[in-house]
Amino acid sequence: MVDLKIQLGGLQMKNPVGAASGTFGFGSEFEDFFDPGRLGAIFVKGITLKNREGNDYPRMAETASGMLNAVGLQNKGVDYFIETIFPAIKHYDTEIIPNVNGSTVDDYIEVTEKLNEVKGIHAIELNISCPNVKEGGMAFGVSCPSAVAVTEAVRKAWDKTLIVKLSPNVTDITEIARGVEGAGADAVSLVNTFLGMAIDARTRRPKLSTVTGGLSGPAIKPIALRMVWQVYHAVKIPVSGMGGIMNAEDAIEFMLAGATTVQIGTANFIDPQVSVKVIDGIKAYCREHGFDRVSDLVGAMEG
Amino acid sequence: MKRVQDFKLKSYRRLNRENYILTLQGDYLEKDMHPGNFAEIQVPGLPEVFLRRPISILDFDPAKKTISFYIKAIGKGTRQLGRLAEGDTVNIVYPLGNSFSVPRKGKVLIVGGGSGIAPFVLLGRALQQQGVETTFLIGGRTRNDIFLTEEFSRYGTVLVTTEDGSRGEKGLVTGHSLFAGSMNFDRIYTCGPDPMMKAVARLAGQRGIDCEASLENLMACGIGACLCCVTPSPGGNRVVCTEGPVFNTKVLGW
Ligand SMILES: Cc1cc2nc3c(=O)[nH]c(=O)nc-3n(C[C@H](O)[C@H](O)[C@H](O)COP(=O)(O)OP(=O)(O)OC[C@H]3O[C@@H](n4cnc5c(N)ncnc54)[C@H](O)[C@@H]3O)c2cc1C
Ligand SMILES: Cc1cc2nc3c(=O)[nH]c(=O)nc-3n(C[C@H](O)[C@H](O)[C@H](O)COP(=O)(O)O)c2cc1C
Ligand code: FES
Numbered sequence: 001m002v003d004l005k006i007q008l009g010g011l012q013m014k015n016p017v018g019a020a021s022g023t024f025g026f027g028s029e030f031e032d033f034f035d036p037g038r039l040g041a042i043f044v045k046g047i048t049l050k051n052r053e054g055n056d057y058p059r060m061a062e063t064a065s066g067m068l069n070a071v072g073l074q075n076k077g078v079d080y081f082i083e084t085i086f087p088a089i090k091h092y093d094t095e096i097i098p099n100v101n102g103s104t105v106d107d108y109i110e111v112t113e114k115l116n117e118v119k120g121i122h123a124i125e126l127n128i129s130c131p132n133v134k135e136g137g138m139a140f141g142v143s144c145p146s147a148v149a150v151t152e153a154v155r156k157a158w159d160k161t162l163i164v165k166l167s168p169n170v171t172d173i174t175e176i177a178r179g180v181e182g183a184g185a186d187a188v189s190l191v192n193t194f195l196g197m198a199i200d201a202r203t204r205r206p207k208l209s210t211v212t213g214g215l216s217g218p219a220i221k222p223i224a225l226r227m228v229w230q231v232y233h234a235v236k237i238p239v240s241g242m243g244g245i246m247n248a249e250d251a252i253e254f255m256l257a258g259a260t261t262v263q264i265g266t267a268n269f270i271d272p273q274v275s276v277k278v279i280d281g282i283k284a285y286c287r288e289h290g291f292d293r294v295s296d297l298v299g300a301m302e303g
Numbered sequence: 304m305k306r307v308q309d310f311k312l313k314s315y316r317r318l319n320r321e322n323y324i325l326t327l328q329g330d331y332l333e334k335d336m337h338p339g340n341f342a343e344i345q346v347p348g349l350p351e352v353f354l355r356r357p358i359s360i361l362d363f364d365p366a367k368k369t370i371s372f373y374i375k376a377i378g379k380g381t382r383q384l385g386r387l388a389e390g391d392t393v394n395i396v397y398p399l400g401n402s403f404s405v406p407r408k409g410k411v412l413i414v415g416g417g418s419g420i421a422p423f424v425l426l427g428r429a430l431q432q433q434g435v436e437t438t439f440l441i442g443g444r445t446r447n448d449i450f451l452t453e454e455f456s457r458y459g460t461v462l463v464t465t466e467d468g469s470r471g472e473k474g475l476v477t478g479h480s481l482f483a484g485s486m487n488f489d490r491i492y493t494c495g496p497d498p499m500m501k502a503v504a505r506l507a508g509q510r511g512i513d514c515e516a517s518l519e520n521l522m523a524c525g526i527g528a529c530l531c532c533v534t535p536s537p538g539g540n541r542v543v544c545t546e547g548p549v550f551n552t553k554v555l556g557w
Pocket of ligand 2: 020021022023045046047069071073099127130165191192193215216217218220242243244245263264265266267529530531
């Protein structure tokens with residue numbers, strides 16, 4: 001028997017595999033393919049204070065081993081989430097973790113205060129790394145003082161596990177990680193998407209309505225892995241790692257580099273059942289390599 | 304129910320160099336499929352093609368457990384899908400999206416162009432089963448761009464326009480003499496390039512005829528998870544892969 005249970009800050013998860021925000025809807029989209037309750041956590045799609053329509057079409061461009069997106073946090077707002085969506089998904093036997101976004105620090109606080117009142121939500125993921133919005137978003141996550149300020153403010157409004165999602169679009173990700181650790185984060189998640197762009201040479205136009213967008217998928221995996229490893233060594237709080245995970249082996253690499261839990265993003269679009277395959281694959285790996293507890297994998301890279 | 308499933312490539316029917324019908328066979332076939340539904344096909348053997356490709360369901364046979372697709376090779380994925388070998392494994396997620404509404408009686412017009420003709424075989428058959436009188440109007444650049452008319456002729460009258468006049472009336476579908484006539488249709492269905500669908504929707508609107516269009520937006524997931532495929536509407540962005548691909552054109556504000 002392999003013990004898959006794992007602790008992310010104060011949050012107890014039944015296994016280390018989560019679905020990454022913005023790539024798994026609210027979970028119900030995947031019900032035909034598997035029981036979302038099998039996941040360790042569902043990081044539901046980004047939530048803002050008010051309804052947001054997101055960016056204009058086209059919002060997506062395929063790239064070599066990856067994709068660019070510029071969805072821009074389309075969602076119906078936090079009240080709609082609390083009143084309509086959460087009641088419909090809270091029965092899943094997993095942790096539902098809202099991904100909190102804002103244009104201003106006050107926005108973040110207000111969304112957090114509302115979520116803090118909801119029974120059954122044990123953690124939030126503070127997104128200070130969305131590259132696809134004009135105001136706020138990544139702007140908070142690319143400078144240390146603003147990342148610290150928003151984390152401190154949200155910390156005061158949130159009683160349970162606070163995960164801060166970091167942007168890879170920085171010179172030194174460990175500096176930001178240490179900053180938010182000091183500001184009260186219980187865990188960090190990384191990486192969000194890399195700022196990129198694509199041009200259609202035939203039409204000489206940008207492929208995205210916003211020109212730039214966020215790169216995800218296997219193309220970013222080696223950089224994401226490096227950042228997880230660096231942050232693991234820079235902070236004491238646990239890391240939730242992601243970026244290009246396509247299978248169990250990728251996920252195990254992230255754990256060996258220091259990730260306590262992993263998140264699966266873009267791979268959900270390629271194989272809607274990938275998450276359960278990753279859970280089963282991690283279990284099989286532990287059995288084969290003599291790990292009784294999945295937590296023993298964390299940071300177990302040799303040398 | 305939506306499924307992700309491996310199929311084996313059973314056969315190709317080559318219509319010409321760039322157009323073909325791909326037939327897949329599985330150990331199981333979902334039967335709950337409707338005109339307008341599509342599949343997300345994983346393109347095998349080409350690492351440059353990362354995402355699945357959305358393709359309408361052309362036809363299916365529950366007895367033989369086969370499903371087929373009409374594909375117009377316009378890029379790397381659709382070309383690669385035409386280069387596989389018999390017996391190769393092809394993974395698809397299906398059936399996806401909503402479907403055309405099928406009335407119980409009356410008279411309808413179907414206007415298609417390009418790869419947008421694919422959903423109209425299933426639609427034509429469903430309409431015929433309901434006793435609906437159907438006219439197909441298919442447009443292309445030349446007669447070499449007109450496909451599936453034999454199939455359509457089993458379910459109704461087929462009219463053709465070509466831009467060079469090599470088959471049917473010369474010009475665009477919206478220039479067909481039909482639109483100058485009485486146009487006593489109860490509904491118009493359309494699928495093809497956006498400008499064509501918008502022009503058809505406008506003509507339908509002017510005559511007070513209900514119009515349903517099936518959109519071919521770029522997609523990543525095909526199941527409503529990524530919100531990459533949206534189309535604007537007066538009521539906000541609509542998710543094409545789940546709220547569509549079929550929309551009443553009034554909903555889109557066309
Ligand atoms: C619901 C739905 C049903 C469809 N049904 C069919 C069908 O039955 N048969 C069929 O042949 N095709 C169908 N399509 C279109 C098909 O999905 C695209 O042609 C295909 O994804 C192109 O992939 P590719 O790799 O060949 O092209 P790529 O190499 O990716 O692209 C080639 C060029 O075409 C452009 N392009 C690609 N896809 C689109 C798009 N959706 N809209 C505008 N420009 C685009 C690209 O920007 C690029 O310039 C459907 C699309 C949708 C959304
Ligand atoms: C279409 C799309 C939408 C996303 N939306 C969000 C979001 O709302 N909030 C967020 O924190 N991250 C969002 N992300 C980033 C992912 O959660 C993840 O950090 C990133 O894609 C890297 O992981 P991957 O390579 O496994 O996809 C989105 C990614 C994609 C592809
Ligand atoms: S393609 Fe992902 S939501 Fe439609």
